[in-house]
Amino acid sequence: MTNDQPAIPPEWQEKLAQFEWRRERARELGGARRVQRAHERGQLTIRERLAKATTSFHEIGEFATYDDVDALGTLRSQMPASYVMGLGEFGGRHVAIGGEDFTVRAGAPQTYLDRMKGGLGGFVEDLAHEYRIPLVMFMEGIGGDIAASGEKGHSYLVSSLSWGRSYELLGEVPVLAMVSGASAGGTAGRTVLSHFSVMTKDSVFFSGGPPLVERALGKLPDKYELGGAKVATRSGAIDNLADDEDDAIAQMERFLSYLPQNVWQMPPRTPTDDPVDRPIDRILEKIPTNNRRPYKATDITSFIVDIDSFFEIGKHWGKAVTTGLARIDGIPVGIVASNPMHLGGAMDAHAAEKQIRFVDMCSTFHLPIVYFADVPGFMVGPDAERANVVRWGMRAIQSLIEADVPVVTIQVRKAYGMAVSATSDPDGLSLRIAWPTAEWGDLPVEGGVEAGFAREIEDSPDPEAYRAAINENFKNIADPWRTVEAFGVEAMIDPRETRVMVADFLNASLHRVETDLGPSKRRWTMRP
Amino acid sequence: MSHQPLSPTASSVWKIVKSAGASVSAGDEIVILESMKMEIPVTAEADGIITKIFVEEGQAVDEDDPIAEIE
Incomplete structure (x- = not known):
């Protein structure tokens, strides 16, 4: 083969030799010793991550350089800049993709360059914005560091940095972030400006690391207790947990598979061989008719969505609601389901916050929402009040009303109190489909009678008998069939008919979705 | 192999449904919270x-508290 290649003209040899020398140096990252340390921790370098994640990659800013100076400003060596990025093919589609190089100054921002490559704005984010393609970020860095002042000869006021592009992208294209290693300070901040974030189980994520905490609070915490994956995925800072980098990359690909390239396009419908009229008789075994018996939300939703199509998001926090992406008849949809296994499905502040984030994301990318409601109310009790459950709950209602997408609600069992308004879209079509297990009201009859008629019961000659009589009366009134007859709920169906019915409504709703593309048109710019 | x-x-x-010494199959209820x-x-x-039930009826438990040990 080499014999067939024409000889390189002599005047080109020197130019190409220099090119190759520079390219080799760029490939060395922060040096063999630092690369080896990453490998010993079981981590990939940024170049290895990019090679693993992409099927094609065209690098930009390959030869941008960082001058490594000592504390007094004397040049020690030159290294590649601390961010690697370009145009990649990821999950079969074009993306802007990049990440901090932790082997170069712990991935600190490239304020030493004329133009940032990425990490906070920079070329990679401009590429996502201008071409309207998703942004995939590998987050490993400690944010800013003091060395930057040494390089510039002055310290800078941090608010000179622009965050505008990073926030703007949230309303334009899917933004995905993976944490492997340490993500702290500014890098942590950039991580949460994403629609989906995932971290490997041995990584850490925090506002400030243990040394900073010790200086501020006088106590040196263990880094995993401070910001290990268990902390970050339970606080909701990070959406999902991954076993390792392979798993994290696979989860990002999976997430992206439900989303369009940008908000001006339809979410990608995929062909399915799972018929909408697939018999789902066994769903009846999974819905307890005894309302004191809980069930796992996913045990029910799995009958309705296409087989193996559910991808859960935020499993470890706000567990009173389960959220995730799925397909029904191949149509990408957002699934929200009350989860009676946690707090009996009562919506607490964390569950509301998680739901808002998810609903906002579905609305942004035009994913219809199917809500499986079984909610005894907003959570009550001292912990709930301290966590500001009422405000978060009212925000959850607002986000669902504002959602620009069709919402289909399945009334599974309980629907009590204000929290019910956070399960449907009363200002849209408000399609609420009840199952015969459904029950609803301002308050459950047992609690409601006590609250509403305490005086009357007390004053009666036989309080016990009077209470029983009131209970009986209100139980009759609470019979959900009475509401069905009054058209106070849009439909009552056999649960076994649900998949085929929801699929038909979703198919019809696409006429609306297709003619409603573009950036979100939120009506109310202020959340309470 | 044991699990908790x-x-x-x-x-x-x-309610404690099964006591120490009982044999169980996967999915059997041991305790109801x-x-x-x-x-x-x-x-x-x-x-x-x-082999062991770690809790008693009426006891308060936190998320992720071990309930029983099964060999």
């Missing part, structure tokens, strides 16, 4: 024999 089923949520122990008026079963993840 954990409490899925902060709750109180409502109560939270928000819901009966939340804690089940065996695999077949085995219960």
